[in-house]
Amino acid sequence: MTEARAEPVRGGSLTWGVESEPSTLNPPHLNGQAKAKLILRNSYESLLARTPDGSYVPWLARSHEVSEDGKTYTFKLRDGVKFWDGEKFDAAAVALNFTKLKEPTYSGSISAGHVARVSEVTAVDPLTLVIRLDRVYAPFLDGAAGIELISPKAFGSAQLKAGGREVAGTGPFIIDRYIKGQEIRFVKNPDYNWAPENAAHQGPAYLDDVTYRFLPESSVRIGALTSGQIDAAEGISGNDAQLFKDNPEFTYQTSINTxxxxxxxxxxxxxxxxxxxxxxxxxxxxxxxxxxxxxxxxxxxxxxxxxxxxxxxxxxxxxxxxxxxxxxxxxxxxxxxxxxxxxxxxxxxxxxxxxxxxxxxxxxxxxxxxxxxxxxxxxxxxxxxxxxxxxxxxxxxxxxxxxxxxxxxxxxxxxxxxxxxxxxxxxxxxxxxxxxxx
Structure with missing residues (x-):
């Protein structure tokens, strides 16, 4: 990764070289592609956000309550949120998402598991959603923090399964173009102002656009990075690590995944x-x-x-x-x-x-x-x-x-x-x- 500025500035572009191309651009259908989900988080958001200590903070829901018997969840939603296709984000939109995830012909296996115990979803009013379970399911909030929500209009789109511009989200970036086998480009959502409580920045993104180029070959990613065709690359091989570890022109970072x-x-x-x-x-x-x-x-x-x-x-x-x-x-x-x-x-x-x-x-x-x-x-x-x-x-x-x-x-x-x-x-x-x- 090239050296970052100490303070963020508004404007500019960022291009990533990544190993994996999403098998679909509709997040609930991504099974076994954790890195691809991270890419799509630019555009799609959830009711809650996880913190490193395992707790949950407000995101598209400003608060949540759990009944004493552990089977009823009440979410109070943020006002003023909208999908990038202009559709309003409200309780009816969220209820439709959870209802559709119950349909075997639509949902991916991981998302289906999260909603398997959901027995009823009710939009009490535009900003109040009640979800009832048929039995206690302790990790349900994890599902609320993991399920990406899409526009109601998307469910009538021919792009629903494959994803794309017609499958709108609420995120800080909007899918601008997707060229299969080559790249996906996101542009800033100028209306964005509902980042999760634990975000480092509120309001529209600093960057104007972000592009992910699909470069599965390590040598191609490295060549693109060292020649300045991309700004950052993931999946640095052991053979190539020494090119960057002690190179002042780059920042080399590693971590053990949870x-x-x-x-x-x-x-x-x-x-x-x-x-x-x-x-x-x-x-x-x-x-x-x-x-x-x-x-x-x-x-x-x-x-x-x-x-x-x-x-x-x-x-x-x-x-x-x-x-x-x-x-x-x-x-x-x-x-x-x-x-x-x-x-x-x-x-x-x-x-x-x-x-x-x-x-x-x-x-x-x-x-x-x-x-x-x-x-x-x-x-x-x-x-x-x-x-x-x-x-x-x-x-x-x-x-x-x-x-x-x-x-x-x-x-x-x-x-x-x-x-x-x-x-x-x-x-x-x-x-x-x-x-x-x-």
Whole structure:
């Protein structure tokens, strides 16, 4: 990232080079694209905003109350808010959004989970909304802080599923143009004056416009940044980090995301990974530290447990670190015990004439941060260290979601960038994610 000014100034443009292109511009339909959601937050907002300590502050709702039985939520909405298509933001508009999210043909899976317990939505008056649940659902406010609201007019648009200018939001920026495979440009919303309570700035944005260029190749992003074609880039590879870390012309920043790290979830209900010894063998056959050092040159950290990262300080269990790891001798012993004792001409293990093949189903839309190279390294180590055939399959977002739901995979990679309460929702409150048990 190029050096920023100490004090913000009005006007100007900012161009980002990003790894991932949103699979849709309608936020409730984004599943598994946390970075894409951040892009669309320029245009779409929620009733409440989260704070780093996990509490909630006013945003499009100026206040909220919860009934004693925990099943009725009353939101008092801000006055004077409007969508960029001119539609008024009021209780009826919010009620329509929540009602539509209940429809299986419209909502994305994560958004549907947030509203699964909603039994009734009532616009009491233009600025008062009452939402009733059929049972207590503790993380409901997290949904209120995560569901992006769109204009009532958008629900009649042909662009509804794909998103675009006709799917209007209330945010500080308006979608100006979208060129698939190339870029999305936002322009300042001159009427904006309803930032969340914890925002550093109230009123219209300082910048006139923001453009995100979709540059999935790391070398292309770096070239664009160093040549001045873009102002900032994400997903700096380990090989390229040294170009910026000690360069006074740039600011290089890193952080550990909250949420679940990039994790390879094994299917516990489908052979061959339904056998616990096979699952343990996969874990023992992979030298994670070596892969991270080789692929990322020490610029990424190894995760433990697959549930939380060290950034989730209140819940992360540091004692799990180092309790398991690379042990090829154990991996081979476990596979022998599981009956995978034969070897074919390619060196892969076989049992009853069938090769030990595990399908890894990776969504193409979330291939970023050299994950494809990481998976290739996992594939190579599994073969070399234990004779396991890892078959890599890259699929579109829709196929990924359906195969995850139906349990049609051996290993499915996933990650979530969320706050601690979001992890709780993900693993404990949403309906069962898939038939593979991951």
């Amino acid at each position: 949420g679940t790290p990039y994790t390879l979830y094994l299917n516990v209900n489908r052979a061959p990974t339904s056998d616990v010894n096979v699952r343990k063998a996969v874990l023992a056959a992979i030298d994670v530290e070596r892969i991270i050092q080789s692929v990322y040159r020490g610029e990424r950290e190894r995760a433990w447990g697959g549930i939380l990262t060290p950034a989730d300080t209140d819940f992360y269990d540091k004692s799990i670190e180092g309790t398991y790891g690379f042990n090829p001798e154990l991996a081979n012993k476990l596979l022998d015990e599981a009956g995978w004792t034969e070897r074919d001409a390619d060196g892969f293990r076989n049992k009853d004439g069938k090769r030990l093949t595990i399908e890894v189903v990776q969504s193409q839309s979330t291939v970023r941060d050299q994950r494809d190279i990481l998976l290739q390294a996992v594939q190579a180590q599994a073969r070399q260290n234990a004779g396991i055939d890892i078959a890599l399959q890259y699929v579109d977002a829709g196929t990924y979601s359906s195969r995850q739901k139906d349990g049609e995979y051996g290993i499915i990679p996933n990650s979530t960038t969320t706050q601690e309460n979001g992890v709780t929702i993900y693993f404990h409150y949403l309906p069962p994610r898939d038939k593979g048990g991951s």
